[in-house]
Amino acid sequence: MYRNSYALVNKNSLKDNIREIKEKYPDYEYYFGVVKNNCYHHGIGAVEALLAGGINYLCVSSLDEGMQIREKYSSIPILVLEPIDSQYISVAIENKITITVDALDFVKELVSMMLKDKLLIHIKLDTGMNRLGFKDKNALEEAYSLLKENKHIVVEGIYTHFATSGRGDIFYERQLKCLEDLLSVIPYEEIPIRHFDRSITFVSHKKITFANGIRLGIMMYGFNESVRVNTRGLKNYLRKVRRNMLLKKGLIHEYTTENNLQLNTAYSLYSSIISVRPVKVGEFVGYNASYQVLDDGYIATIQIGYADGVTKEFGIVVIDGEYYPIVADTMDMIMIFSKKSLKVGSLVEIIGPNRSVRDVARALGTNSYHLFTRITSRVPIIYEELENEKE
Numbered sequence: 001m002y003r004n005s006y007a008l009v010n011k012n013s014l015k016d017n018i019r020e021i022k023e024k025y026p027d028y029e030y031y032f033g034v035v036k037n038n039c040y041h042h043g044i045g046a047v048e049a050l051l052a053g054g055i056n057y058l059c060v061s062s063l064d065e066g067m068q069i070r071e072k073y074s075s076i077p078i079l080v081l082e083p084i085d086s087q088y089i090s091v092a093i094e095n096k097i098t099i100t101v102d103a104l105d106f107v108k109e110l111v112s113m114m115l116k117d118k119l120l121i122h123i124k125l126d127t128g129m130n131r132l133g134f135k136d137k138n139a140l141e142e143a144y145s146l147l148k149e150n151k152h153i154v155v156e157g158i159y160t161h162f163a164t165s166g167r168g169d170i171f172y173e174r175q176l177k178c179l180e181d182l183l184s185v186i187p188y189e190e191i192p193i194r195h196f197d198r199s200i201t202f203v204s205h206k207k208i209t210f211a212n213g214i215r216l217g218i219m220m221y222g223f224n225e226s227v228r229v230n231t232r233g234l235k236n237y238l239r240k241v242r243r244n245m246l247l248k249k250g251l252i253h254e255y256t257t258e259n260n261l262q263l264n265t266a267y268s269l270y271s272s273i274i275s276v277r278p279v280k281v282g283e284f285v286g287y288n289a290s291y292q293v294l295d296d297g298y299i300a301t302i303q304i305g306y307a308d309g310v311t312k313e314f315g316i317v318v319i320d321g322e323y324y325p326i327v328a329d330t331m332d333m334i335m336i337f338s339k340k341s342l343k344v345g346s347l348v349e350i351i352g353p354n355r356s357v358r359d360v361a362r363a364l365g366t367n368s369y370h371l372f373t374r375i376t377s378r379v380p381i382i383y384e385e386l387e388n389e390k391e
């Protein structure tokens with residue numbers, strides 16, 4: 001790493017987050033870690049910490065992502081959440097990667113393939129998202145019996161992904177009913193792994209009897225999904241009044257608002273100053289003279305830019321505990337304004353203890369999921385390694 005711009009990921013925080021979640025939600029056998037998109041941009045190195053914390057199944061979006069993890073981890077079960085092209089079934093089999101089966105046509109294709117080795121599959125049900133999965137009971141019934149008849153196909157799991165969390169909407173009940181309805185046509189209890197949904201859903205509702213597994217994404221990375229309606233302040237009071245009113249009118253489903261999970265984010269993003277120059281009021285900065293200096297001072301250039309995913313819209317950066325506005329961005333560098341001179345080589349916090357992922361996401365008018373997908377693979381990831389545990 002020769003360029004001084006990098007993401008720093010603390011493996012201990014990730015491990016502790018999983019332990020905390022498992023301690024507070026102990027009623028599951030399977031804790032799936034969703035590690036797609038390079039572990040939400042925490043890098044494949046994060047997998048070690050997630051496993052150390054107690055994740056016992058991984059979810060990826062594609063076979064490519066699955067293979068990347070399989071190269072490093074030979075035995076952890078991996079589920080591909082998207083359907084794969086049938087021409088790559090042998091790759092899944094050879095690498096012991098579990099696939100998602102989401103449609104009757106795909107099942108017919110699978111059973112006609114004369115498989116010679118064991119293929120692990122999870123059936124996906126559509127409970128209202130209208131993206132993937134069985135939504136027709138007859139198709140599900142037929143698919144299930146075809147799968148069960150085939151001695152090389154192992155129906156190891158079944159799952160669904162809700163379109164809404166039921167917080168602020170009435171769809172939760174509807175989705176549950178839809179799930180029950182679909183499950184009524186197959187002996188689903190004989191399927192060993194029955195998993196469900198995502199961080200916000202399982203912390204917002206009591207455990208559903210169907211599930212012996214939960215899929216954890218954003219929470220593992222330290223983002224709690226609790227809504228603090230019971231804290232003080234006018235905004236919270238009004239939120240509580242509104243919620244009670246909607247509940248009374250039956251317009252939202254009862255849900256848990258708060259959880260006492262203590263989670264820590266593990267991700268920081270740093271760069272450094274590579275140039276500092278004095279500027280006078282009225283001078284212009286950046287391409288297209290996009291910023292006009294309002295006061296005499298200094299422009300510091302930082303070696304991270306929009307090719308790394310960092311733009312002017314990030315708003316501010318932190319240097320030695322002080323905040324500075326980003327006034328211009330280019331492909332590889334951003335510029336900040338300072339009243340006092342800054343030092344070349346100074347560490348610049350773009351995301352970190354003083355400027356959280358949530359702060360930056362808010363500045364961008366987005367959320368933490370989107371922010372993580374914005375940071376590009378050009379940014380190297382370095383790790384704070386797991387500490388040895390005392391006996």
Ligand SMILES: Cc1ncc(COP(=O)(O)O)c(C=O)c1O
Nearest residue numbers: 034161197198199215216217218
């Ligand atoms: C099918 C599926 N399950 C679980 C998750 C994890 O969601 P979250 O990060 O909200 O916990 C995702 C994330 O996109 C997903 O696509």
